[in-house]
Amino acid sequence: xxxxxxxxxxxxxxxxxxxxxxxxxxxxxxxxxxxxxxxxxxxxxxxxxxxxxxxxxxxxxxxxxxxxxxxxxxxxxxxxxxxxxxxxxxxxxxxxxxxxxxxxxxxxxxxxxxxxxxxxxxxxxxxxxxxxxxxxxxxxxxxxxxxxxxxxxxxxxxxxxxxxxxxxxxxxxxxxxxxxxxxxxxxxxxxxxxxxxxxxxxxxxxxxxxxxxxxxxxxxxxxxxxxxxxxxxxxxxxxxxxxxxxxxxxxxxxx
Amino acid sequence: xxxxxxxxxxxxxxxxxxxxxxxxxxxxxxxxxxxxxxxxxxxxxxxxxxxxxxxxxxxxxxxxxxxxxxxxxxxxxxxxxxxxxxxxxxxxxxxxxxxxxxxxxxxxxxxxxxxxxxxxxxxxxxxxxxxxxxxxxxxxxxxxxxxxxxxxxxxxxxxxxxxxxxxxxxxxxxxxxxxxxxxxxxxxxxxxxxxxxxxxxxxxxxxxxxxxxxxxxxxxxxxxxxxxxxxxxxxxxxxxxxxxxxxxxx
Numbered sequence: 001x002x003x004x005x006x007x008x009x010x011x012x013x014x015x016x017x018x019x020x021x022x023x024x025x026x027x028x029x030x031x032x033x034x035x036x037x038x039x040x041x042x043x044x045x046x047x048x049x050x051x052x053x054x055x056x057x058x059x060x061x062x063x064x065x066x067x068x069x070x071x072x073x074x075x076x077x078x079x080x081x082x083x084x085x086x087x088x089x090x091x092x093x094x095x096x097x098x099x100x101x102x103x104x105x106x107x108x109x110x111x112x113x114x115x116x117x118x119x120x121x122x123x124x125x126x127x128x129x130x131x132x133x134x135x136x137x138x139x140x141x142x143x144x145x146x147x148x149x150x151x152x153x154x155x156x157x158x159x160x161x162x163x164x165x166x167x168x169x170x171x172x173x174x175x176x177x178x179x180x181x182x183x184x185x186x187x188x189x190x191x192x193x194x195x196x197x198x199x200x201x202x203x204x205x206x207x208x209x210x211x212x213x214x215x216x217x218x219x220x221x222x223x224x225x226x227x228x229x230x231x232x233x234x235x236x237x238x239x240x241x242x243x244x245x246x247x248x249x250x251x252x253x254x255x
Numbered sequence: 256x257x258x259x260x261x262x263x264x265x266x267x268x269x270x271x272x273x274x275x276x277x278x279x280x281x282x283x284x285x286x287x288x289x290x291x292x293x294x295x296x297x298x299x300x301x302x303x304x305x306x307x308x309x310x311x312x313x314x315x316x317x318x319x320x321x322x323x324x325x326x327x328x329x330x331x332x333x334x335x336x337x338x339x340x341x342x343x344x345x346x347x348x349x350x351x352x353x354x355x356x357x358x359x360x361x362x363x364x365x366x367x368x369x370x371x372x373x374x375x376x377x378x379x380x381x382x383x384x385x386x387x388x389x390x391x392x393x394x395x396x397x398x399x400x401x402x403x404x405x406x407x408x409x410x411x412x413x414x415x416x417x418x419x420x421x422x423x424x425x426x427x428x429x430x431x432x433x434x435x436x437x438x439x440x441x442x443x444x445x446x447x448x449x450x451x452x453x454x455x456x457x458x459x460x461x462x463x464x465x466x467x468x469x470x471x472x473x474x475x476x477x478x479x480x481x482x483x484x485x486x487x488x489x490x491x492x493x494x495x496x497x498x499x500x501x502x503x504x505x
Contacts, residue, residue: 057409075409087406091424091499101410104420152410 321380333392
């Protein structure tokens, strides 16, 4: 079995915020191509900070991030970000919001709208192209954000707690959809969440981050069979064991 | 034609005020307070003999010029100050002081510098209208939602794309608020200028009629400028709705 090449490499990344707040302390990680890796940890452990450094939205204080072997010094076309608070422009339609990434890189209107329509249908929002964000539910808005990130055809999709702002039922549905997405899209996913169940459910690999100042505490591969019915996974012994083990590890940090 | 509930409420509050005015005028509260009906007939008289029209013509020149300058220069400056901290450092103190200072105190200085002609009056309009406009615009630009700016950068937006496609559309509701407030102040400015510098236009109608105790005509002139100001502000609001439909509202 061939091992997947790391498409993203984080080397000795440190991040110190003004006021001497050390958010990340010497993180070294590899993210294998085509897999979904989750950054999991307690609140404030720097997982969103690390994700934004990989995205090029924040600068590391020291250390380096390589994407496809090249150092990161800003956002790039090979990486797309999905925001926790959706970040949709309220004055634009769903169609314009989804096509926005393509609009910014100068893709002609008819072309980018065709691409956008394809992904709007893919995330299940067909028919809502001309609606405005305030006319959509939270779950629908997040799907717009997802469609936007998929439309730019990036190799690496960075998702910052994408399902935390929606209700539980929608969240579960999204997690199930994620499994389908990972299987069908040939992309690498880097996922941030604070939910252990969510991490075990969707991930190929889970990176446990220590509380601030953050270090890599453990790397776990749940190895849950993807051939199972999505709902059956939540009752699988492997799933339940993995959740319990991680919980025991994290519990120590909760003094 | 059926009116919506809110329109009915608005109209009835108007009617209430007018009724109170009518009563106050007739009750002999003060010799100088005419009733609404007297004011209305004086208004019609002045419209008919053209004196109101001529007066408005004279007032509209410095008012229009002052508002145009205030709007374009003010919004432009506000955007610059919102985007560049250096701009804020340089200009904000002037406008904060201008907003706080009582205009009546500044007018002698203006007259000394610019004489008693149109220039001084245009300046008065600008001094009244610009500070609110500039400071509101600056605040709106400065407070554009960071999450959207970050999103734009993450999808490779250049600085000018961030400004034109995210910051300005996000800021425009507040900019329009500033426009409405600023223009209303501009109207106050022109009347004050016409009362305190040299009487022309509407200000002239007001002060002349006061001096000859034609109070109905005086109030008619005041009413006419108030109505014009309100209509102008309404026009601004309609323009905003036409340009940026309410879907904009978050």
